[in-house]
Amino acid sequence: MAHLAGEPPPAPAWFRDAVAAAPEIARVAVKGAGIEAFAWGERGRPGVMLLHGNGAHAGWWRFIAPFLAGTHRVAALSWSGMGGSDWRNAYDLDTFADEIEAVAEETGLFEAGAPVMVGHSFGCFPMLTEAGREARRWRGAVIVDPPIFSPERRTGRRREDGRFAHHRIYPTLEAALARFRFAPMQPCEPLYIADLIARESLREVEGGWSWRFDPSLWARLALPDRAAMVRQARCPLALVTGDRSDLMRPADAAYVQGLLPPGSPRIDLPEAWHHVMVDQPLAFVAALRALLAAWPNA
Template sequence: MEITDSLATDTKDAPEWFHSAISQNPRRENLQHQLGNLAYQVWDRDKAQDIIILIHGTGAHKKWWDPIAPLINKNFSIIAPDLPGMGESDHRQEYNFEGFSEALVAMMYQENIINNGQKIYLVGHSLGGHVAGFMASEFPDLFHGVVMIDSPIRPPTYDYDKHQSTGPLRKIKYYPDKVSILERFRLMPPQECDNSWYLRYIAENSIYNVKEGWRWRFDDKLFATLRRLHNYEFQFKCPALFIAGGKSLLLESKIMKYIREAFKDSMDVEVIEGAAHHVPLDSPLELVSLINKYLQEWGKK
């Protein structure tokens, strides 16, 4: 990405590792799917043996991973998709986990990484963790490890009809200029984040200009039409890791207690104390360190 003057100003205090990471230029690709265009980007590593797929959360996009992907173990090439309805992927009439999975599988086929001897690992944040867990459960022989980052796994009996979404309830509105819309950027669910340079970077990549004005990239129908995992139970054949933020509302909740008990034999649990829900933004280096640690351990099995 070309760093604009406004972005450069707001990231002048960012650490050197951040500037180095976002200066890398992943290969950007599009896939013409029957339900609309799908966008993704790839960090190709010359000596990479295996693949990691980084899956963003609700309303987010592939650029959330730009500061993180270059820090992941160099033995892996990395794919970061825009899920349907988000980022630069086309909007759809409705959204569900089957559709998200179909989109990711189509990208994997386009990249020729299925059934070619490479091991594939999934890493997802929030909604992306749910997608990763769903795919690891549905395709148990395809994936060799899954990492879910602060993704609330609820019991199969959870009543989603009573679930209150934290997403925006208002329709997309248009802003007259870039400054106006960037001033409205907020994390969902709401939280403070000390790394303002990271926030600014993802905000800059969350907007685009159309004839009506500046708007967010995500489809506002997503929050109303996304079909949740009713009566679904995650089952992991591959190694699995759950990473929670120490300041996340999940940590001491009934959901976290359920996760620790229900998956005690199939999933490790780690806590990053300084992070809230948006772990990649709050504690990027600690997150990468944990991911690399487990990738190394899983590679020995």
């Protein structure tokens, strides 16, 4: 976005209207950390919990959640160590799952019965942890382009954990925005979405601007066997993938689909890369609406 020189790019009306639907904002205490939580829609409607990926934040759902809020109570959180949530001295998936439960309680997602979780990328792992221990509380869990790889791809694959020793400080907001990149790297046609996400990924610090996520998080977090996490889930599962994703390649998607219970839905979004809500936001909304309307069976 360097060519924009810090100026927001033009955006279509649907996006401006969605972002203008400001969420309720709360801060929920979980094991000594304040967790940032957003909510849309009326209490008492069926609940949907939106869970973002690594290094992201609840704002990644600002332009998606309002499309679901006409029929559902929708919530999103920023994981501890990310977004506007507090950082921790150590991280684990059970604590992240505790954050899901606490935010769901605080925002009223359980008031109309069992809600549905939607987890993108890294967000799938706390979601699957929660699905493995609290089956009766959740109607279903939607796995969106997860970093779960086929055995063939895992062989010889080096650990790609995104660790940083520290964050660089940029002298101006313009300089920081120019440095924003998706991980994994991918094209991005809707720069208005990248601009929104990038602005909310930054904070002003002494000497300039820096990223809001904890650069040491991955040095303090270990993941169990990823396939086992899928198998141990105790609520219905669905899989959504981007058909151009370089993270979840066709063999990986087929492998994950094979881990799901027979008959589990699979939706592959055309022309979407890994960050499906950025690449094809309205198609992603349509996919979620379809799942929420017809799945899982009562």
